[in-house]
Amino acid sequence: MADSMRTIFDLGRPGRAANAQVPPAESVEDLPAEMLRDDPPALPEVSELQAVRHYTNLSRANYSIDNQFYPLGSCTMKYNPRGAHRAAGARGFLERHPLAPEPLSQGFLACMHDLQEILQDVVGMPAVSLTPMAGAQGEFAGVAMIRAYHEARGDAARSEILVPQGAHGTNPATAAMCGYTVREVAVARDGDVDIGALEAAVGPATAGLMTTNPSTCGVFERRISEVARIVHDAGGLLYYDGANLNALLGKVKPGDMGFDVLHVNLHKTFATPHGGGGPGSGPVGAAERLADYLPGPVVGRGEEGYRWVEPPSSIGRLSAFMGNAGILIRALAYALMLGREGMHRVGEFATLNANYLARRLREAGFDLAYPDRRASHEFIVTLAAQNRRYGVTAMDFAKRLLDYGMHAPTTYFPLIVPECLLIEPTETESREEVDAFVNAMARILAEAATDAEVVKTAPHTLPLRRLDDVKAARELDLRWRAGTPSP
Amino acid sequence: MADSMRTIFDLGRPGRAANAQVPPAESVEDLPAEMLRDDPPALPEVSELQAVRHYTNLSRANYSIDNQFYPLGSCTMKYNPRGAHRAAGARGFLERHPLAPEPLSQGFLACMHDLQEILQDVVGMPAVSLTPMAGAQGEFAGVAMIRAYHEARGDAARSEILVPQGAHGTNPATAAMCGYTVREVAVARDGDVDIGALEAAVGPATAGLMTTNPSTCGVFERRISEVARIVHDAGGLLYYDGANLNALLGKVKPGDMGFDVLHVNLHKTFATPHGGGGPGSGPVGAAERLADYLPGPVVGRGEEGYRWVEPPSSIGRLSAFMGNAGILIRALAYALMLGREGMHRVGEFATLNANYLARRLREAGFDLAYPDRRASHEFIVTLAAQNRRYGVTAMDFAKRLLDYGMHAPTTYFPLIVPECLLIEPTETESREEVDAFVNAMARILAEAATDAEVVKTAPHTLPLRRLDDVKAARELDLRWRAGTPSP
Amino acid sequence: MPFIPHTDADVAEMLAAIGVPDVESLFDEIPSALRSGEFTTVGDGLPEMEVLRRLGDRARRDETGPCFLGAGSYDHHVPAAVWDIAGRGEFMTAYTPYQAEASQGTLQLIYEFQTMMSELTGMDVCNASVYDGGSGLAEAVLMAVRANRRGARGDGSRVVAIAGNAHPLYVAATRTIVRNQGIEIVTLPHGEDGRVDPDALSRLPAPPTAVVLQQPNFFGLLDNVDTLTDRAHEVGALVVACVNPVSLALLKPPSLWGKGGGGGEGGKGGERGADIVCGDGQPLGVPMASGGPSFGFICTRQRLVRQLPGRIVGRTEDLDGRPGFTLTLQAREQHIRRAKATSNICTNQGLLVTAATVYMSLLGPAGLRNVAAACHARTLELVRALELPRCFEGPFFHECVLDVGRPAEEIVTALAERGVVAGLALGSYFPELAHGLLVCATEKRTGEEMRRFAQALAEVRNG
Amino acid sequence: MPFIPHTDADVAEMLAAIGVPDVESLFDEIPSALRSGEFTTVGDGLPEMEVLRRLGDRARRDETGPCFLGAGSYDHHVPAAVWDIAGRGEFMTAYTPYQAEASQGTLQLIYEFQTMMSELTGMDVCNASVYDGGSGLAEAVLMAVRANRRGARGDGSRVVAIAGNAHPLYVAATRTIVRNQGIEIVTLPHGEDGRVDPDALSRLPAPPTAVVLQQPNFFGLLDNVDTLTDRAHEVGALVVACVNPVSLALLKPPSLWGKGGGGGEGGKGGERGADIVCGDGQPLGVPMASGGPSFGFICTRQRLVRQLPGRIVGRTEDLDGRPGFTLTLQAREQHIRRAKATSNICTNQGLLVTAATVYMSLLGPAGLRNVAAACHARTLELVRALELPRCFEGPFFHECVLDVGRPAEEIVTALAERGVVAGLALGSYFPELAHGLLVCATEKRTGEEMRRFAQALAEVRNG
Ligand SMILES: Cc1ncc(COP(=O)(O)O)c(C=O)c1O
């Protein structure tokens, strides 16, 4: 293992190459010499076997869904069907140029059109654009649409976006990118938005409100219709952050809750692979009054087949082409495999697993952040008591879980619950996996009581022990340089 | 890890299924009830994620070329190019039915024809049949051809096949399958066949001699022409076991050494993946007088394109169709990537690596079995001295190497060298890997001297410690049964 | 130098360490008369890109329309996960698990495979593969002869009766492989109804050492395996069953063929059913791929396990008593037993076993049953769609012989021109069935494809 | 229930443990008025086999002949190893490496990627991807505006000048994304020769905060980046370079554009070259795949690292002092900085970074150079083969605008009917270039394919 942790640069030697990958040298004499580079870039010089072995071994230093339970809250780490991956790997899809003429693209366009219609059905909105390349870009599109809508109506004084406390960081960051000021709205002790606080915050400056439902607190926002009414009455619009749609799939359509615009994280609810940090995909859906503002291009259907269309008042493009097309194919394949019945069950079993896990953890001595509420597809455990009692933190628990062969839940999010773990088992995990997690948590709790040090210094069974984030930020080392001592 | 070592059956639950893989149920009412089974087979009942996770994790319990140095002598564990693998995965190849009409098979047949010609060129023989599915089946074909040849000439009294001491077990086993008695020929102290012993053994009963060159002793049989002459003079034929062809690729053609028939292990010399125990491929090549006896079918080229041909006096089929076609495609892709120059270099660098490694191990205090000889692509270290001195065995060294993150060389083969390791680095390993192996061996030697126990009880860093082979054979447990306690 | 990592500096330093001036010197033990590295056919090396282009173009030439040909190779759906997993470097680039501690992945998988195959066939044990169905039948026959060493009547005779409706190419391979071991192969003829007459056995000149029965037989018919098994056992023969593993999700496992109770080795303890079960594993997640690589399997009773060729994995314990897996019964194998081994097989078909194990896990009992039933339903649909008479009456499974009213070879050729792989023309295997076309539809075949077949057939027959 | 492992028994026991009678009860906090699970478009679930058939048929419809279209997406050869590795479950099904100890694979890989991209561009640091080249340019522009906060003349102005010959779709995405932040985008026009006149900068009404230059420019021409960089720095603007990473194997890295020595933020310390380098990583081992997923990258100088959006990996130590990797500088990111973050980007394009890293390792400096040179050589060959006049003189790389003598749109449509993807008709992006066809040949294009193109073109022009 030590060996694989050397960098690829350490393995290189001048003049070594993966020759079967190197096309024959050709001259570029017509290019002016002053435009050419003098020194070749110091890319690694390794054999094909060295590259394959190095990256194969590196991969093994990761935890992943394919290897273990991965209950990372808010991220919906469910099984990524290999069949969907295969579908996107068809030659006709992989080799299609993004700007290929429409007559040569009818297969792809038909897929995109189908997916638009499926998503419209799922979210309960009349129009969808598939181009945003992740949730955050979907948020950007949605808020930009809200802004374009107000501006088109000459309602230009609206300068604020409301977000409930504990919203995901992308919400305020998006609002800022769209030129809005962010105003936080308090969350009540039961996890729902504090209606009084909302009423106090809302006003003529309100452009809109961004929220998820189930909220980042892991509970269903029960007064969502009231929230919608208050915001709408003030002239604002409602943005639905679809990161948590998995909980409601087949149960509630965001369009029916009063939302005007939303995104769906296909890499969550539609099971496309997370890829070690992406790619994702965040299609936006819009209610009637916002549909014309959708980012382009979208796929229309005419007499002569499918074609690209720019929505009439589109906010414009968000990417050079049309977003993460290959991810969209995977999502379509997943949707087709699930079908109507499958979609209903996703929400049900995600919710069943979460409530079961919450109940069992509670029985094992853990505190739920919202003990009187149903869990949605996820829920929050607060380790504040354990922290006081044993000095262990949520992060310590997280690290120690790694020793038990499980990925940790999300830590310290949402920010409003101290020492929290946001736990999302997803519907594709078996009851046995969920039980194993409870057992691990219970054992760590026992360790915290008897031998807190083992928890505080975890992990112990991985190739590396706990890493020093402070040093990383203080003594920035962001790239390999010849002579760096290797691991 | 513990979890992944549970069997797939332990993970199953009645009624669980990977539904996306299950086609809808249909009735089979027309089948007579008494021919149907009453109880379904107790296959595992798991979800798709469970199957994927279980086998993904299981895979990680293997050492492999893609993960580490794997100097398993006689097995040529070199890099298996991913490009060759990709070539065989083309839809047209994967979906071709073995009995598809010839007009729909011209692409595949052209590939097979090309490979036949390349192999003829490489081995220096006028005819090749691709059908044998591994080296041992190639041996079978070759010896059966020798027998058919003698019988066709009415020379039916020949009942013996000679093999040098230390031949691979498949050689005698093959001879027996062809109805021959095996007579061993002694090997001299320098690793070459003892010519006197050969002369004494050869006679009217001699049907042929099977040998490799370089021999299983890891040295080039220098008197091969003399050996050939002696056998031929006695009316016998010479079989070349091509397992060691990698050493001579581009240097010597077996046809030129006097061999009449041979096989080539494509999974060795032509870098097709070993697959955890196969599939392999063992095409046979034949000199003029044996060509008509080749196993069928072979590919011929006629006016109307390529077609299947049965050699006129063929020994017959060896498989239902035509052997491991997909492996043959991989071998062809590899041969095309290597080309003339590449093939020359394979032999050279395999030999360079082996001689360098042998020299360095010798310097590190190890005894070579044939210290006065050049190594071929592999060589033998004997740990007889270490065994006497410290009580450690070749197997102990092998197990301890696993702790150093390397696969062990072949142990106790050939049988004529006590406490031996047969070491084959192959040409695709870098000098650094070879050096790392020397270092590991030197450290183990030091351990043997100072703390033999750590060597004798190795491995220590793998999920399991040394396994009890005696118990396995004595208390046969060859299949899981409900109720077996799981790991 | 594709795939060779050595730099010029490496070479110089390594040569210096060895103490030779150049690489050529390392070959100085080879008599110069033998040196002949010149290639005439092998051309210049090509980059991967170019090789993939050339071979890809060829593969594209062979992309056909729908395949209605079975006869031992079946166009089943292979779940995407199967090869995504089997293709992992850790499975694909390991070798035979000699070092058990560093090979638990392959070893445990084989143990699981052995269990699954035993379950499907109803047998006690299974080996870790032989090459394919054809050569596997040969190995099964050799095994039966070893196991029934004294012959059916204790006379040491080595006669094996193979059903005339067994796969002709399996029989061909078997003949090649057993030929030199003094074994006589006789045919157990099938009747006009395409099935073996239960009395055929008694019409043989002498009772055989073993009887080979195929179910479903080569014509897709369900044969009289119950009666035949009992009769074979009665005369002291062992029964070798040759089966399609997918069919066993529906059909009675060979372990339960017949009623049992006969005498002889095969009947010892009155045991019911076949003694040895073999077949080809291709239907279990392996692409047709021109016929290979696939894998053969042999399952048997516990009492015959020492006669079973090929590798076998057993469960054992490590030094700390933790369960683990290892190759076992190696004393049967060629690298130890040499000329007395159960077989010369060494490298077998491990990666295909990996694929099949993942496949069976993904399908499970219900899934495999549904695949089998879907194949059968599609074939029934096909037979209806083609509107041709059948050559044989009686129940069939998944494959069927139709009478095309003229040499079937003509039909196959004409349909090939229309891109349809129509089936197998039986004339070259069974001259009396020159008009017989063996067709098959798997779960993948659609109604649309069948209509295309029917229409092309109509054109050819009318045109 | 595809992908859901629960048995009926599981459900019953789990409900009992929770203490509710049925699954519906778990949704009892949802006001019933909101419950509306009815689907109108979503149909019955289909097995994987059926889905792969349907989508596979569609994909097959789009299999075209040779592709001579570039314009930001290039049909390069992707070595087989790239996706065999990137597709491993451990890379594909992990998420953002929040738990560093359990994510060293992804983290070390990104660190290696950062190094490789820094090497290619000549910059000090690189981020771990943004979405794509288009949105990445927007992020680079926002970054430049943040970095040059006081504006070119310290007047706080937020004017960004983008070369008129930059990729029009990148510019479109940039306009969408920066629109609401009070940034004014002006065009730095290109002249009749297709390149930006070095004096164009001084003709702008006021000096911009940043200047965006693309090299090679959208027409494939090598632009006056040296002079423009120096001039921009002289007026206090930062220079954002938009580049094709493969071109950098041959061309001067943006870090060395110009001579340096100017004033303003951009010229601080007299540093030479671009301040920020962005682009799309698709040419590095990522299939065209209809344009995505690919990845964008942004590289910059050490002094601007805190303005760099997206994730960054740093090397650090564990408790025992062993080196390891972790996400760093997270204080810039949205989950901590929220409304003040450098960007809202969260999920980025990790898997494509994985592929690109493997790709660059396999190619190495010589390989990448040869790919770049081969692309250029093939494009030269194509231009000769088509025998059409060029729209612009002067050196170009890998892409070229040809004058087809009539609306290029017609040519593209007519060639599409012949299965050739002929190039990009420029009329809808540059009305004055309605007869301009932007063509491109990668290392994959063969002489045969070019002849086919030339012949189809001749047919269309004569017919
Ligand atoms: C609640 C919530 N909102 C928004 C996002 C942003 O989505 P993405 O990462 O796809 O940009 C996330 C993702 O982690 C999230 O959990």
Ligand SMILES: Cc1ncc(COP(=O)(O)O)c(C=O)c1O
């Ligand atoms: C010297 C020698 N001969 C023959 C063989 C048999 O080849 P295979 O395993 O392909 O049947 C081997 C394989 O291990 C070998 O090393």
